[in-house]
Amino acid sequence: MTDLLKIPVTIVTGFLGAGKTTLISHLIRNAGGKRLAVIVNEFGTLGVDGDILKGCAIPDCPAENVIELANGCICCTVADDFIPTVETLLALDPRPDHILIETSGLALPKxxxxAFDWPAIRSRITVDGVIALADAEAVAAGRFAPDLAAVDAQRAADPSVDHETPLSEVFEDxxxxADMVLLTKVDLAGPDGVAAARAVIAAESARPLPVVELVDGVVDPRVILGLGAAAENDIAARPSHHDGEDDHEHDDFNSIVVELDDxxxxxxxxxxxxxxxxxxxxxxxKGYAAVxxxxxxxxxxxxxxxVRTQYDRPWRGDERRVTQLVVIAERGHIDTPAITAALAG
Incomplete structure (x- = not known):
């Protein structure tokens, strides 16, 4: 790649637990000779996803090419975090061939x-594509898309409910x-669930989108890298619930870190x-536990x-052996003492 060419960037978005980190781990291991760099935007102060990705680093994506931003949504801290991070990656020698950005599960991608329109980086990088991951089982169950019958029933039972939940708005945005949807965990959803999830996605998408089914993040990188979408030039064709607002808030959600003994x-x-x-x-x-x-x-x-658990590596001698778990909920459902007590048993 020469300095005259823009470095392509793939934005990987999707709801909490949809499989973004698993997908990027697979891409790192199967880059086909491409030198990758990764930006991970965590929600909360404990960096789990970034640590996972650094743990699977290979020569084509060494640990120093994985940068974690845990100070809030990168689209809200463009000047302080996002631009300097991109410039750090562009200054690497050798430069990355492709940059992957894993957004927070609560982030709005638009x-x-x-942010890619900022003069400091616009001439140097381009959004190759926006990939939205959707959990087939959850979408089939109607958790992240409007269900008019359910909303009407909820209104009848609770007069205070008069709008869609924030979760459905995030999913729709x-x-x-997106330029492509990856339907994940299709093995858990089964054929009927996959069909139902596809129907929801088709009904809620602003335009026809290709949908690719996958299990455990396994997909040919050629399918999702190299789309050439130049999405930063196509923003108007990507409608959002928040269009016209000066900024967006994440006050609908909250997170805490619970620390426990073994x-x-x-x-x-x-x-x-x-x-x-x-x-x-x-x-x-999400987090780590000492057993x-x-x-x-x-x-x-x-x-x-x-819940999924697995032993990932031995505790290092230079780190505290402690259980640390990030807990994320909609605002109003975070009761720190009660949650801590429940996890402590």
Whole structure:
């Protein structure tokens, strides 16, 4: 690549737990000789996704090419965080062939697209494509798209409910901004669930979008890299619920970091998280746990009451052996003492 060519950037968006980190991990390992760089935008102060990606770094995407931004949505901190980070990646020697940006699951992608119009970077990078990941099982269940019958029933039961939930708006904005949808976890949804999810996506998309089904983030990189969309030049064709607003807020959501001592077993922690999701309407739990008597660190990823755990690596001698979990919920559902007590058992 010469200095006369813009470096392509792929924005990977999608709801909490849709599989963004899993997808990018796969792309890193199967880059086909492309030198990749990654920007990870976390929600909350504990960097889980960035640590996962740095752990799978290879020569074509070394750890120094993975940069984590945990100070809020990058589209809200363009001058302070986003522009300097992009400039850092562009200054690498050798320069990356392609940059991947993993947005927070709560981020609206359109304001990020607008950031690419900044003079400092517009002539040097281009948005190759916006990829929206959608959890097939969750979409089929109607969690992230409007369900008029359900909304009407909710209105009847609770007069204070008179609009769509913030979650559905985030989902619709991600679809509206996308060049392609990756339908994830199709093995969990089954054929009927996949068909239902496809129908929801088709109904809620502002324009026809290609939909690709995948499991465990496995997809040929040639399918999603090299789209040449130049999406920063096509912003008007990507409508948003927030068009016309000067900025956007993330006050609909909140997160806390819960720190605990060793947990007894992975199964016991899983049970606590499942109960937490049911009793406190928790959207997401992610982090690391120290398991009593085990030298390995336990990676924890939960979407609602669906919990996955696995040992990812031994605890290092220079780090604290402690359980740290990020808990994300809609505002009004964060009761820190109660959540901490529930996780502590």
């Amino acid at each position: 304001p990020l697209l607008k 991600q679809l509206a901004c 947990v007894s077993t992975p199964a016991d922690l899983t049970t606590r998280i499942e109960r937490l999701a049911t009793e406190y309407a928790i959207l997401r739990v 009593a008597g085990k030298p390995m660190r336990l990676l924890v990823q939960a979407v609602g009451a669906r």
